[in-house]
Amino acid sequence: MANKHIIRTLMVEIPSVPGSLGKLTTVIGLAGGDIGEVETIQVGPNYTTRNITVQVEHEKQLSELLEAVHQLEGGFRIHTVSDEVLRSHEGGKIQMKSKMPIESLADLRRVYTPGVADVCRVIEEEPEKAGIYTSIGNTVAIVTDGTAILGLGDIGPVAGMPVMEGKSALFDQLAGINGVPILLNTKDPDQIVQTVKSISLGFSGILLEDIASPHCFEVEERLKRELDIPVMHDDQHGTAVVTLSAVISACKSAGVDLRKARVGQIGLGAAGLAICRMMMAYGVKNVIGTDKSQIAMTRLENYGGCSVDSIEKLMECSDIVIATTGIPGLIKKEWVRQGQVILALSNPKPEIEPEEALQAGAVYAADGRSVNNVLGFPGIFRGVLNAGFNEITHSMLVAAAEAIAACTKPGDLVPHPLDSNVHKMVAKAVENVDSLSDKEVKHPKICIQRKVPLKSFA
Numbered sequence: 001m002a003n004k005h006i007i008r009t010l011m012v013e014i015p016s017v018p019g020s021l022g023k024l025t026t027v028i029g030l031a032g033g034d035i036g037e038v039e040t041i042q043v044g045p046n047y048t049t050r051n052i053t054v055q056v057e058h059e060k061q062l063s064e065l066l067e068a069v070h071q072l073e074g075g076f077r078i079h080t081v082s083d084e085v086l087r088s089h090e091g092g093k094i095q096m097k098s099k100m101p102i103e104s105l106a107d108l109r110r111v112y113t114p115g116v117a118d119v120c121r122v123i124e125e126e127p128e129k130a131g132i133y134t135s136i137g138n139t140v141a142i143v144t145d146g147t148a149i150l151g152l153g154d155i156g157p158v159a160g161m162p163v164m165e166g167k168s169a170l171f172d173q174l175a176g177i178n179g180v181p182i183l184l185n186t187k188d189p190d191q192i193v194q195t196v197k198s199i200s201l202g203f204s205g206i207l208l209e210d211i212a213s214p215h216c217f218e219v220e221e222r223l224k225r226e227l228d229i230p231v232m233h234d235d236q237h238g239t240a241v242v243t244l245s246a247v248i249s250a251c252k253s254a255g256v257d258l259r260k261a262r263v264g265q266i267g268l269g270a271a272g273l274a275i276c277r278m279m280m281a282y283g284v285k286n287v288i289g290t291d292k293s294q295i296a297m298t299r300l301e302n303y304g305g306c307s308v309d310s311i312e313k314l315m316e317c318s319d320i321v322i323a324t325t326g327i328p329g330l331i332k333k334e335w336v337r338q339g340q341v342i343l344a345l346s347n348p349k350p351e352i353e354p355e356e357a358l359q360a361g362a363v364y365a366a367d368g369r370s371v372n373n374v375l376g377f378p379g380i381f382r383g384v385l386n387a388g389f390n391e392i393t394h395s396m397l398v399a400a401a402e403a404i405a406a407c408t409k410p411g412d413l414v415p416h417p418l419d420s421n422v423h424k425m426v427a428k429a430v431e432n433v434d435s436l437s438d439k440e441v442k443h444p445k446i447c448i449q450r451k452v453p454l455k456s457f458a
């Protein structure tokens with residue numbers, strides 16, 4: 001399966017006859033197009049013009065799809081084919097804007113010199129007042145070295161900037177936080193740690209993003225230890241939080257005790273290892289994992305998980321399968337077992353499409369678009385900033401996961417990411433954790449040595 005994910009908007013003139021839209025969408029679907037939004041542009045007595053957003057795998061499929069629409073009889077006509085995603089990124093997605101109007105000299109003297117000098121003096125005398133008189137208290141750095149941008153790999157920090165701008169836009173919209181992208185021109189852990197420490201004074205939190213394993217582990221651990229503001233690697237813990245919540249919801253709907261279920265993790269990098277650690281710490285007794293890297297498997301074993309040497313074997317004996325490899329189409333439908341939960345979380349394309357997994361017998365299936373750390377990081381940071389916590393603890397992550405699960409409608413795996421209530425509930429749950437009584441979590445030592453019969457989720 002190709003890795004490319006193409007989104008195009010087709011402006012199509014459709015005969016104003018009942019059934020015409022159905023004919024068109026059927027042709028698009030048969031050509032492999034995944035239809036997103038349908039917008040009516042103009043309704044006329046003879047023709048209706050609609051913008052239809054479609055997703056396809058590759059350019060060839062797009063050409064075939066356009067040809068199939070051209071072949072439709074009865075007066076269908078494609079006006080334009082536009083790349084809305086690229087167009088909407090022109091000029092970037094974020095901006096720094098002044099909150100103060102500067103319209104008069106008096107304004108200028110208040111915002112800038114000489115007025116501002118008094119504010120500097122106040123902060124010099126009482127540094128904690130920076131929290132009142134500057135934006136630092138509500139600002140989080142989004143730091144990347146560009147080494148694991150989504151599942152696209154080491155494409156560099158500048159190519160990763162659209163993702164960082166996206167995280168910043170989400171911070172703003174979902175949690176009212178200023179997220180400032182910081183692109184690091186180094187992959188060296190010492191330099192990353194030193195640079196982040198050097199710039200940390202301007203921030204009240206650090207979100208590490210798309211930094212590859214294994215150096216992400218060292219970078220996060222050291223920054224957590226050496227800084228007195230909250231630090232979280234989103235791909236590890238944001239992902240583990242939302243995955244735990246999805247799994248809690250799946251088990252609840254299926255009437256299964258999660259702690260007794262067998263969880264199989266494919267890909268033990270940043271996201272995968274953190275998911276395993278989260279599951280074990282939550283009390284799941286059977287956690288197994290596989291990775292093409294032996295070092296990654298040994299790392300899981302050191303945390304008390306059990307490794308298996310092939311994806312097929314893992315699929316055979318897992319109730320819940322979670323994949324975070326970055327490899328589209330890695331899971332074959334023949335490997336899916338009746339009643340399994342399949343979370344293929346790689347972006348931009350999953351290891352198996354949810355529809356395919358469901359057809360193959362999965363009872364629940366989702367990809368990284370819905371089970372996504374966007375449900376976690378905004379509320380988690382809102383919570384710690386509100387409470388003035390200087391770290392993000394395991395209990396806060398579990399509280400966040402349980403809050404997301406509590407906001408999930410029965411039968412769904414996760415809530416809608418734009419439901420503002422979810423982010424409020426996550427923030428509240430994190431804020432209410434008693435950080436002083438939050439002890440370090442020990443990961444239980446558990447290893448499955450034998451193959452146990454599969455317990456169905458159906």
Ligand SMILES: NC(=O)C1=CN([C@@H]2O[C@H](COP(=O)(O)OP(=O)(O)OC[C@H]3O[C@@H](n4cnc5c(N)ncnc54)[C@H](O)[C@@H]3O)[C@@H](O)[C@H]2O)C=CC1
Pocket residue numbers: 148149150151152210211212213234235236239266267268269270271272290291292293296323324325326327330345346347348367368369371372373374
């Ligand atoms: N849905 C979500 O919220 C999130 C999804 N992800 C996705 O997860 C994927 C991985 O991200 P990270 O963990 O940050 O990357 P990573 O590079 O740290 O980890 C990837 C792991 O997969 C392993 N792997 C690669 N090919 C494999 C194969 N054929 N068989 C077995 N193992 C294989 C690698 O050895 C590595 O250990 C990406 O596609 C990313 O978009 C990551 C974070 C959040």
Ligand SMILES: CC(=O)C(=O)O
Pocket residue numbers: 149150151210234235346347368372373374
């Ligand atoms: C969602 C996200 O953080 C990722 O795919 O890397």
Ligand SMILES: [Mg+2]
Pocket residue numbers: 150209210234235
């Ligand atoms: Mg990421």
